[in-house]
Amino acid sequence: MTPTTVGILDLLRRSQGYVSGEAMCVQHGISRAAVWKHIGGLRELGYRISSAPRRGYRLDAAPNSPLPTEVLPLLATHRFGRAYHFLRRTDSTNRVAGELAEAGAAEGTTVVADTQTAGRGRLGREWFSPPGVNLYVSIILRPRVQPVRAPQLALVAGLCVVRAVRCLCPGLPLRLKWPNDVYCDRRKLAGVLCDLSADMDEIRHLILGIGVNVNLPPTGFPGGLAGAAVTLQEMAGIEVSRPQLLAGLLAELEQAVELWVDEGLGPLLDEWRHLSILEGREVRVHVLGQELTGTVTGLSREGALRLRTATGKVREVLSGDVTVAEW
Amino acid sequence: MTPTTVGILDLLRRSQGYVSGEAMCVQHGISRAAVWKHIGGLRELGYRISSAPRRGYRLDAAPNSPLPTEVLPLLATHRFGRAYHFLRRTDSTNRVAGELAEAGAAEGTTVVADTQTAGRGRLGREWFSPPGVNLYVSIILRPRVQPVRAPQLALVAGLCVVRAVRCLCPGLPLRLKWPNDVYCDRRKLAGVLCDLSADMDEIRHLILGIGVNVNLPPTGFPGGLAGAAVTLQEMAGIEVSRPQLLAGLLAELEQAVELWVDEGLGPLLDEWRHLSILEGREVRVHVLGQELTGTVTGLSREGALRLRTATGKVREVLSGDVTVAEW
Numbered sequence: 001m002t003p004t005t006v007g008i009l010d011l012l013r014r015s016q017g018y019v020s021g022e023a024m025c026v027q028h029g030i031s032r033a034a035v036w037k038h039i040g041g042l043r044e045l046g047y048r049i050s051s052a053p054r055r056g057y058r059l060d061a062a063p064n065s066p067l068p069t070e071v072l073p074l075l076a077t078h079r080f081g082r083a084y085h086f087l088r089r090t091d092s093t094n095r096v097a098g099e100l101a102e103a104g105a106a107e108g109t110t111v112v113a114d115t116q117t118a119g120r121g122r123l124g125r126e127w128f129s130p131p132g133v134n135l136y137v138s139i140i141l142r143p144r145v146q147p148v149r150a151p152q153l154a155l156v157a158g159l160c161v162v163r164a165v166r167c168l169c170p171g172l173p174l175r176l177k178w179p180n181d182v183y184c185d186r187r188k189l190a191g192v193l194c195d196l197s198a199d200m201d202e203i204r205h206l207i208l209g210i211g212v213n214v215n216l217p218p219t220g221f222p223g224g225l226a227g228a229a230v231t232l233q234e235m236a237g238i239e240v241s242r243p244q245l246l247a248g249l250l251a252e253l254e255q256a257v258e259l260w261v262d263e264g265l266g267p268l269l270d271e272w273r274h275l276s277i278l279e280g281r282e283v284r285v286h287v288l289g290q291e292l293t294g295t296v297t298g299l300s301r302e303g304a305l306r307l308r309t310a311t312g313k314v315r316e317v318l319s320g321d322v323t324v325a326e327w
Numbered sequence: 328m329t330p331t332t333v334g335i336l337d338l339l340r341r342s343q344g345y346v347s348g349e350a351m352c353v354q355h356g357i358s359r360a361a362v363w364k365h366i367g368g369l370r371e372l373g374y375r376i377s378s379a380p381r382r383g384y385r386l387d388a389a390p391n392s393p394l395p396t397e398v399l400p401l402l403a404t405h406r407f408g409r410a411y412h413f414l415r416r417t418d419s420t421n422r423v424a425g426e427l428a429e430a431g432a433a434e435g436t437t438v439v440a441d442t443q444t445a446g447r448g449r450l451g452r453e454w455f456s457p458p459g460v461n462l463y464v465s466i467i468l469r470p471r472v473q474p475v476r477a478p479q480l481a482l483v484a485g486l487c488v489v490r491a492v493r494c495l496c497p498g499l500p501l502r503l504k505w506p507n508d509v510y511c512d513r514r515k516l517a518g519v520l521c522d523l524s525a526d527m528d529e530i531r532h533l534i535l536g537i538g539v540n541v542n543l544p545p546t547g548f549p550g551g552l553a554g555a556a557v558t559l560q561e562m563a564g565i566e567v568s569r570p571q572l573l574a575g576l577l578a579e580l581e582q583a584v585e586l587w588v589d590e591g592l593g594p595l596l597d598e599w600r601h602l603s604i605l606e607g608r609e610v611r612v613h614v615l616g617q618e619l620t621g622t623v624t625g626l627s628r629e630g631a632l633r634l635r636t637a638t639g640k641v642r643e644v645l646s647g648d649v650t651v652a653e654w
Contacts, residue, residue: 123528144615148475148645151527179527196525200478200506201450201646202615288471288529318475319528 001045001069004028005038009069012049012059020056064215066112066135066242074247079108080139080254081247087111089131091118094195094209097138101197101205109140110250119211121191122180123321127211128225135212135242139253142205143261147198150206151319152303154180156260157192157208159272160252165189165212167248169236175277178296178305178322182212183277187230189213210249214240265303273299278322283307287320328372328396331355332365336396339376339386347383391542393439393462393569401574406435407466407581408574414438416458418445421522421536424465428524428532436467437577446538448518449507450648454538455552462539462569466580469532470588474525477533478646479630481507483587484519484535486599487579492516492539494575496563502604505623505632505649509539510604514557516540537576541567592630600626605649610634614647 007028011019024035039057043049046063062070068084075081083106090096090113097111115131129136141153161182162174175183182190193209213231221229232240259267273279278296285292285307294307297314304316334355338346351362366376366384373390389397395411402408410433417423417440424438442458456463468480488509489501502510509517520536540558548556559567586594600606605623612619612634621634624641631643 122526146615146646147478147523150525151474154527194527196474196523198477198523198525199449200481200521201648288473319473321528 001041001067002038004030004034005041006069008035008038009042009047009059012057015058018052018055018058023056064239064242065114065132066137066246070243071112071246074243076247076251077108077254079106081108081110081250083109085109085111087113089113089115089117092116092120092209093136093138094120094193094207097140097207097209098195098197098205101140101142101207105140107140107142108254111138112136112246120193120209121211122193127191127193128222128229129211130216130220133216133220134214134231135210135246135249137211137246137249138207138209139250140205141203141208141257143203143257145203145261147196147200147203149264149302150194150196150198150203151179152260152265153194153206153208153257154192155265155272155299155303156256156268157194157210157253158182158190159268159275160249160256161190161192161210161212162275163252163256164245164248165232168240168245169232169238172232172235174275176272176275177277178299179303179319184230184232184235186277187228189230189232189235208253212245212249214242214245265301269299269301278305278324282325284323284325285317285320286323287317292317292320293325328368328394329365331357331361332368333396335362335365336369336374336386339384342385345379345382345385350383391566391569392441392459393464393573397570398439398573401570403574403578404435404581406433408435408437408577410436412436412438414440416440416442416444419443419447419536420463420465421447421520421534424467424534424536425522425524425532428467428469428534432467434467434469435581438465439463439573447520447536448538449520454518454520455549455556456538457543457547460543460547461541461558462537462573462576464538464573464576465534465536466577467532468530468535468584470530470584472530472588474523474527474530476591476629477521477523477525477530478506479587479592480521480533480535480584481519482592482599482626482630483583483595484521484537484580485509485517486595486602487576487583488517488519488537488539489602490579490583491572491575492559495567495572496559496565499559499562501602503599503602504604505626506630506646511557511559511562513604514555516557516559516562535580539572539576541569541572592628596626596628605632605651609652611650611652612644612647613650614644619644619647620652 021035048061050058068086093111093113113136116129116136119127119129121127158176177183180192190212195207197204215233216231218234282295294309297306297308304318307315348362373392375388377385395413420438420440440463443456443463446454446456448454485503504510507519517539522534524531542560543558545561609622621636624633624635631645634642
């Protein structure tokens with residue numbers, strides 16, 4: 001979107017009714033034909049704009065899309081989302097953000113796509129990323145913490161998703177599944193993926209990728225996901241604003257990440273444990289080809305999952321894939 | 328180096344004396360002028376080749392350089408060094424290896440440079456990398472271990488440097504300084520740098536970078552390093568073969584890394600502790616801007632440095648920069 005397009009959108013937004021084409025021409029020093037082209041561009045992005053002879057143009061509705069023009073005005077952050085890259089379609093926002101980070105992009109730089117052609121989840125799994133309905137966002141972090149603490153960020157991010165969703169859709173039975181998933185009604189609502197680039201001493205960058213199932217109709221999931229995934233719209237019964245959800249999420253993240261860098265997981269643990277779906281459950285944990293079974297007794301201060309095994313021994317698992325034996 | 332150049336070098340090597348230019352022409356189906364060009368190329372790489380009318384060419388000496396033609400014939404490994412990239416000059420072998428890894432290069436892929444223009448050490452420090460004398464090598468690893476174990480690789484690599492050096496120069500007072508340096512006579516002989524790319528569950532790749540001061544004359548170090556660094560040649564009193572040292576190092580690494588992946592640091596700890604220069608010493612450790620002082624009491628099974636602080640409490644440090652209070 002060019003600055004002129006953004007300016008024209010701004011004119012339309014601040015007016016109660018119609019804005020004459022001439023006013024736009026004068027304000028931006030462009031021709032009638034150019035105005036028409038900018039209006040066309042906005043319509044293509046999903047803005048509903050009426051035009052009437054002698055009256056001009058009127059903005060009827062903005063798209064429910066994480067366009068910069070929709071998200072940036074809602075941002076309450078200092079750094080997160082301030083550099084904002086919106087892509088209609090890309091392979092993976094985490095990959096794009098990783099490239100930007102390598103090239104030196106600042107902390108808080110945010111990459112959002114309307115659809116991903118190769119959206120990734122953990123362990124090489126796919127993240128279903130259809131266009132027009134959900135959120136796929138990656139944020140570049142450069143926390144001054146030891147690389148060994150990096151996996152904790154997934155816990156922080158999951159909690160932030162819950163907090164941001166709670167603001168827009170109060171009352172949903174949101175839960176966290178260690179280490180990286182947000183559940184609602186025992187189905188997956190959102191997932192977190194962290195990509196780490198570090199040396200022995202410091203984190204060069206961490207790419208925090210978050211996918212949230214927002215407004216996809218329940219019939220929209222492919223076969224394998226149908227019973228396992230859920231959307232906000234299905235649970236809340238309303239269409240949820242993607243820009244609002246994203247702006248809220250970025251605000252929660254900026255605050256929580258700062259706290260985590262300074263004080264570790266400590267201040268977040270109580271809330272996390274309270275939301276944990278695994279507490280007290282019998283689980284199987286897969287860690288790099290090995291399997292461990294036991295009853296979840298909680299979370300350590302470092303974010304490890306605590307398991308009591310059949311022999312009564314308590315084991316701490318730093319990372320792994322958890323399956324619940326029985327709900 | 329083209330296959331024809333390598334073939335001509337091979338012919339020269341397998342002959343006791345002169346090889347006629349005609350034999351080379353016939354064997355490779357090339358002209359006299361082309362033979363002359365290949366001989367010129369080899370000379371440029373440092374091969375000393377005599378030529379005599381009617382007798383042909385004779386290989387008098389191979390360069391002491393980690394050229395593929397010098398290293399590959401010495402390799403006793405299965406994977407390490409089998410894909411071998413030699414660069415006369417690059418910014419940083421770790422950077423190049425990182426790019427190759429991103430592009431999917433296999434485990435064991437090795438990048439060697441004769442000189443680095445931006446050789447890196449830990450914590451953003453420079454690694455002095457003059458041409459013609461030392462070793463700068465980076466190896467791509469893809470170990471199936473949890474990312475949290477990645478920093479242990481520096482310990483494994485340091486031990487391998489000691490073992491490889493010991494084979495070529497027995498009797499040197501080699502020591503290890505936690506976490507990543509090899510010392511000789513209280514001066515730095517070699518350093519290790521690990522670059523990690525991982526998600527929460529697995530390591531995508533680890534770039535293991537190793538720099539060894541081999542044959543630089545003692546006067547060759549810049550002012551700041553003069554008293555702090557040392558070379559093998561200075562300590563051993565002989566010029567050390569860079570190809571032999573590198574081939575030995577790759578063999579030690581392949582074996583030790585395999586053991587570490589399967590069994591952890593355990594089988595290597597005794598040897599490490601025995602070589603540790605910090606054992607029992609009073610040290611200051613800098614960890615991300617914080618300082619910790621204490622007496623080193625050893626190494627944990629996970630490779631952390633154990634410190635007894637002034638209050639008698641034992642602390643484990645996972646990463647940090649260690650300064651010895653007094654030798």
